[in-house]
Amino acid sequence: MKKVIKNGTIVTASDTYFGDILIEDGVIVMIGVDLDAQNAEIVDASGCYVFPGGIDPHTHLDMPFGGTVTADDFESGTIAAAFGGTTTIIDFCLTSKDAPLSKAVEAWHAKSKGKAVIDYGFHLMIGEVNDDVLFELPQMIEEEGITSLKVFMAYKNVFQADDGTLFKTLQLAKEHGALVMVHAENGDVIAYLIEKALSEGQTEPIYHALTRPPVLEGEATGRAAALTELADSQLYVVHVTCAEAVWKIEEARKKGLRVYGETCPQYLMLDQSSLAKPGFEGAKYVWSPPLREKWNQDVLWNALWSGSLQTVGSDQCSFNFNGQKDLGLGDFSKIPNGGPTIEDRFSILYSEGVHKGRLSLHQFVDVIATSSAKLFGLFPQKGTIAIGSDADIVIFDPHCKRTISAETHHMKVDYNAFEGLEITGEPVSVLVRGEFIVRDKQFVGQPGSGQYLQRKRFNQPEKLPVKEQTMGGA
Numbered sequence: 001m002k003k004v005i006k007n008g009t010i011v012t013a014s015d016t017y018f019g020d021i022l023i024e025d026g027v028i029v030m031i032g033v034d035l036d037a038q039n040a041e042i043v044d045a046s047g048c049y050v051f052p053g054g055i056d057p058h059t060h061l062d063m064p065f066g067g068t069v070t071a072d073d074f075e076s077g078t079i080a081a082a083f084g085g086t087t088t089i090i091d092f093c094l095t096s097k098d099a100p101l102s103k104a105v106e107a108w109h110a111k112s113k114g115k116a117v118i119d120y121g122f123h124l125m126i127g128e129v130n131d132d133v134l135f136e137l138p139q140m141i142e143e144e145g146i147t148s149l150k151v152f153m154a155y156k157n158v159f160q161a162d163d164g165t166l167f168k169t170l171q172l173a174k175e176h177g178a179l180v181m182v183h184a185e186n187g188d189v190i191a192y193l194i195e196k197a198l199s200e201g202q203t204e205p206i207y208h209a210l211t212r213p214p215v216l217e218g219e220a221t222g223r224a225a226a227l228t229e230l231a232d233s234q235l236y237v238v239h240v241t242c243a244e245a246v247w248k249i250e251e252a253r254k255k256g257l258r259v260y261g262e263t264c265p266q267y268l269m270l271d272q273s274s275l276a277k278p279g280f281e282g283a284k285y286v287w288s289p290p291l292r293e294k295w296n297q298d299v300l301w302n303a304l305w306s307g308s309l310q311t312v313g314s315d316q317c318s319f320n321f322n323g324q325k326d327l328g329l330g331d332f333s334k335i336p337n338g339g340p341t342i343e344d345r346f347s348i349l350y351s352e353g354v355h356k357g358r359l360s361l362h363q364f365v366d367v368i369a370t371s372s373a374k375l376f377g378l379f380p381q382k383g384t385i386a387i388g389s390d391a392d393i394v395i396f397d398p399h400c401k402r403t404i405s406a407e408t409h410h411m412k413v414d415y416n417a418f419e420g421l422e423i424t425g426e427p428v429s430v431l432v433r434g435e436f437i438v439r440d441k442q443f444v445g446q447p448g449s450g451q452y453l454q455r456k457r458f459n460q461p462e463k464l465p466v467k468e469q470t471m472g473g474a
């Protein structure tokens with residue numbers, strides 16, 4: 001049935017205006033004033049913003065990691081995402097060196113099909129570039145629409161790839177129109193620092209942060225940018241945490257390189273002191289790269305504002321405190337890395353960004369949806385409100401206040417890293433391709449209704465125009 005969303009304030013990355021949106025067959029077919037609502041269901045958005053659905057470019061659902069498997073799968077994770085205003089995710093498909101890429105992709109389809117309630121795509125991890133990968137990769141890009149490749153520069157002896165692999169992946173990406181994503185930390189030096197700390201009896205969670213200093217994130221970011229320049233390719237640095245990394249991205253962008261950066265709500269809101277909480281509590285705050293000294297938060301907010309960083313991903317990678325994080329009792333290096341963030345990404349960015357005056361409404365939409373759609377080959381199908389776009393829409397009450405808590409969240413995990421944070425603004429209703437998934441704050445979706453997204457090839461400007469270096473935009 002047709003729907004008309006009426007009386008709301010429509011906000012995109014470039015415009016704010018009052019208007020009605022007519023939806024038919026899952027797509028926005030008309031936008032105007034006082035649209036004829038005959039034969040259409042009227043959805044009243046009075047007093048609310050009407051935003052494009054959030055796009056979360058960085059999730060780990062149902063992923064084996066650190067000797068266990070993430071607590072949220074494609075069902076609970078996407079339900080939580082939908083409550084939080086996210087209508088599309090791009091999840092990381094893990095590969096292994098001794099198996100075909102296609103096997104990993106098949107496994108990720110099996111994890112997500114029949115479960116996801118919102119739309120989803122995959123990034124593909126590259127651990128090594130061998131003859132099999134060279135043969136298979138073009139197929140993955142062409143037939144699966146997987147147009148982003150992830151290389152880990154850290155997690156030695158687990159996921160870490162060497163610089164040769166990163167360089168070859170950048171060359172392949174240039175050739176085939178893909179975007180290379182990096183986890184930028186110097187894994188070799190970190191492995192040495194961890195071993196040294198443990199041998200000196202330093203086993204508590206705070207040593208997770210102290211053995212991964214920011215200079216090693218800055219160094220790896222700069223190295224990846226240099227290899228990108230040499231390959232004349234394109235790079236997206238995931239989960240940027242600190243000034244040292246932001247400066248390297250800014251330096252690259254000033255040269256006109258196609259280098260982009262993402263940060264996450266945890267780095268904008270939390271700091272290293274959480275890891276030093278009494279007892280084992282600090283394990284809840286173990287992410288890699290780690291939380292940093294508090295002053296870095298201003299650097300990250302400013303980088304989102306200036307456009308040096310383009311996106312905010314959740315890096316959702318949830319583990320229960322009891323039964324999973326405690327694998328690292330007595331040895332911080334065994335604490336599973338990651339946390340539950342998929343649900344609160346959108347609202348935290350609105351509340352701490354727009355409501356507190358750090359971001360404009362347009363910058364908010366850009367970092368939460370539009371930039372990711374552009375960088376990851378989904379625009380204009382996703383990431384905006386426009387005629388012809390999918391009707392992925394968030395009706396958002398900007399006035400309502402609530403307190404984030406594990407007692408009320410929808411993630412299948414026993415704590416919330418933002419417990420007690422008071423925020424302003426909340427999604428009221430969320431539609432994916434014109435169908436309600438959340439209606440008046442109640443889940444009304446169906447597991448399996450989310451569709452797999454074949455994405456377009458990377459297609460951003462050859463050189464970043466000078467304006468974008470200082471004013472934002474993907």
Ligand SMILES: NC(=O)NCCC(=O)O
Nearest residue numbers: 183287288315317337338
């Ligand atoms: N970030 C984190 O600690 N866990 C997820 C895996 C990754 O993105 O490195």
Ligand SMILES: [Zn+2]
Nearest residue numbers: 183239288289
């Ligand atoms: Zn990572």
Ligand SMILES: [Zn+2]
Nearest residue numbers: 058060315317
């Ligand atoms: Zn991640």
